[in-house]
Amino acid sequence: MSDRLPPLTALRAFEAAARHLSFQAAAGELNVTPAALSFQIKSLEEHLGAPLFHRLNRRVELTEAGQALSPQASEGFQTLTAGWRAAKRVLDSGILTVTAGPAFTAKWLAPRLFDFAGSHPEIELRFAATLRMLDFATDDVDIAIRFGPIDVADDPSLHLALTIEEWVTPMMHPDLVPKYPTVESLLDATFIFDDSMKFLKNTVSWADWFGTHDLDTPDLHGTHFSQADHAIDAAQSGAGVVLGRISLGETALRQGSLVAPFETGLMPRANFRVLCPKGAETRPGTRAFLDWLAREAGRMEGLRDGRRIVRAGD
Amino acid sequence: MSDRLPPLTALRAFEAAARHLSFQAAAGELNVTPAALSFQIKSLEEHLGAPLFHRLNRRVELTEAGQALSPQASEGFQTLTAGWRAAKRVLDSGILTVTAGPAFTAKWLAPRLFDFAGSHPEIELRFAATLRMLDFATDDVDIAIRFGPIDVADDPSLHLALTIEEWVTPMMHPDLVPKYPTVESLLDATFIFDDSMKFLKNTVSWADWFGTHDLDTPDLHGTHFSQADHAIDAAQSGAGVVLGRISLGETALRQGSLVAPFETGLMPRANFRVLCPKGAETRPGTRAFLDWLAREAGRMEGLRDGRRIVRAGD
DNA sequence: CGTATCGGATAAGATATACTTGATCGTTAT
DNA sequence: ATAACGATCAAGTATATCTTATCCGATACG
CATH class of the missing domain: 3.40.190.10 (Periplasmic binding protein-like II)
Structure with missing residues (x-):
């Protein structure tokens, strides 16, 4: 007997269906059509080699096998969800590390720090003033502000959140x-x-x-x-x-x-690039800082x- | 912040990688290429918005976020695996229900029961002798032996394990x-x-x-x-x-x-069809019975x- | 009683996801 | 210096997954 897990999407579909005892409700929860859910359950049943639901006239009931699987499936997915949330919480712990060159840090960021801190008291900013290009992975940096030639492409694994023109x-x-x-x-x-x-x-x-x-x-x-x-x-x-x-x-x-x-x-043929890891731009702290940065940069246009x-x- | 789970395949890839602290080993465990695993991890990191691993020269280390996720991910998948096994165990509980017509049960199955029981003492056979076509889902039947016209197709959701010619x-x-x-x-x-x-x-x-x-x-x-x-x-x-x-x-x-x-x-233009739910043919009890059935049916050829x-x- | 409605099943086609192959890069071991 | 290793990337392909649209049987209702 293979102890390999079946397709996980199918398992998740089953978990929701077992919880609601309704394919339709489960489909709604997972934002898919009932047809997709029906297909997933069927595929799971084929993997198992036996039905998981009794199809009754207008409702479904768990078979013996389904009853054995359902609670553990729910618990498993709950644990996974909890873990995922824990990982996110680590990121949104309120500490945002920004790296920029020493000059930009001193003359642009530092004078505005008070303003940002005022509107986002929950976020603790940390500045890493260095010219060295930091590795987001190894240095736990959230946002990098780099000045460089406009014709040199950035690392494609990074998200370009904003450019600021210099003159x-x-x-x-x-x-x-x-x-x-x-x-x-x-x-x-x-x-x-x-x-x-x-x-x-x-x-x-x-x-x-x-x-x-x-x-x-x-x-x-x-x-x-x-x-x-x-x-x-x-x-x-x-x-x-x-x-x-x-x-x-x-x-x-x-x-x-x-x-x-x-x-x-x-x-010059160079500008400031504001970069962050792909996907990070949606994190609340990062987003708040980027929005604020864009607003402040926009105010410079007046000059x-x-x-x-x-x-x-x- | 969305609490939705990320793609589960990616999560599973991470779980294995975190356990081995090696993408290659994880890829081996999941029977995929290292490239696929690398891609999955990357996709997961994009969902999270932050790296999960520090990429060091020849090895990887968990980031803080990775450390938060790893144990819960492992536990979650362990629970799921346990649940899946539990469901399978229910099926292989040693009770095999076979349905066939009364005549076939009396004249073919019953005389051979002793032989099957001798070679498979761990399996308890139950016969449901009825002509009514049973629903595998509602009646908890494992194997059905039905006699019918050869030109009438069987339910496509069933697995045709064997046909026995009649004359x-x-x-x-x-x-x-x-x-x-x-x-x-x-x-x-x-x-x-x-x-x-x-x-x-x-x-x-x-x-x-x-x-x-x-x-x-x-x-x-x-x-x-x-x-x-x-x-x-x-x-x-x-x-x-x-x-x-x-x-x-x-x-x-x-x-x-x-x-x-x-x-x-x-x-006649009819024969016996031996059917079971799709996927069920690999269950040990079912397989043993089907093999035995095929062997016994083969012995009839001598006549x-x-x-x-x-x-x-x- | 016929008709509408509900929940689930199905088929076909579109799309997204996941995987493989083959090559590259930087590091470590020989 | 060269080879081996682990991770990564790019491109192409396969497969899994979803949607649309339709069907079916069973209740519920007029």
Whole structure:
């Protein structure tokens, strides 16, 4: 005698039918047609080699074999359901781990954390600020925000929840604004260099920016920063003019500690991708964060009003 | 959050993989390729929205979610397996109910019962001798032996395990044999009529039997029996000559209390069908009985040696 | 009594699911 | 360095599963 389990869908159909003592009700519970259920029961009976139900005129009754199977089947499926729920509960335990680069974490996420925490007190956010691409499986990360070239495809096993466009424009301390009324006047400015996007083929450097105004690049000198947020910090303290990334400067621009007085923006061939494991986008915590992220990212669009955004490499 | 269970095949794949901590071993257990198993796990992870295994170089480990699910999954499937076995045990409880017509039960099954019981002491046979076609589901019958026209199909939901051909030939008490040395001499005999096959379109009557010898049917008179076994009994007591069904006369022929001295047999367009619910043919008790039945039926073939069997209606 | 209704069974066709084959990739063992 | 191993992927195929539509027998009802 083979102790192998019969087809599990058929077993589940039987379990529901035995509980309701009605094929129709069971079909309803499983969201299938009565015909499908009838077929499943029949298939199960063939596997067993004997009927599980007495077909009476307008109802069904369990045979002896059915009576032996029914309680254990119910218990088995209950246990499975409980296990599945337990697994889900582990995931929705209220801890959401987000990874992003250090600059984005410091200049974009951190200032907004209070807002998110206010509307979702039940979710505890953890940030893992690193540039290394994390493995969702090994590092227990729920959401990753990565900046990369637009023509490099993401891991197909991940779900792309959102993209955020990045662009740069000259930013400076408010006190410096009168010194640079025109684009030409900027040529003599003290520059701050953000080298964080050097890895891109089409860079978005000062030379590129002046190029969009048909101006030759002057002899550029100033301080270089490999971390984008440090360049922003320097500009914020009045150390010079930075071709600042809008995602990182936005907070400062909003509160007035930085000003971006020029019309032209430059968009690199790269953007932010917000990724999570496939299927994870439906988990409540993940969904809440993604929704919030999309809303916040949308609010950044306002900064583009009245500006001319030039795509690099076009 | 949906509490619906994920695809059960995927769950079972996970259960095995979690137990072995190896996809390959799990695939072996379930008789599928490792690729299939990998796919199932992946699908389950997508349903959950998070990985269940840490993929390490040459092995896998359970994630936190996997650890939550694994024990309950194992327990659940164990319960289901236990229930399934319990249902099977009910069927193989050693009681086998066979239904057949009263004549076949009395003249064929009953004399052989001792033989079957001897070689299968663990099986308790129960006979339900009735002509009514029983419902396997409502009557808890395991095997049905039915006699019917060969051109009437059986219920397709039943398994046809065996057919036994029936034929008839003149049978009489040994003392009568010298009185009827030739076919022609039989024309004057005292006849016993077995009316049990009257329901057939192509009958196998005395008229038909004489017809195969190109003899006109004489004025037939004698005693009629509606039950075939009663006709055999009458012949056995020397009351006359019966055109006896071989299945029913065989036992008497073997022990010499009846003799069938003529060469010609007549085969009706009907036979015995041995039926059981689909799938039941693999149950040990059922199989033992069917095998035994086939063997015993085969032994009847010997009676055809040297005879001319004519099919009715040809 | 005939007719409507109910629950289940069936057949055929569509669709989704599950599996296999054959190849790839990164790691470990020889 | 090479081979072996375990997991994975892609493509094609097979099989299981579901739906639609119809049928059937038995109650319930006018």
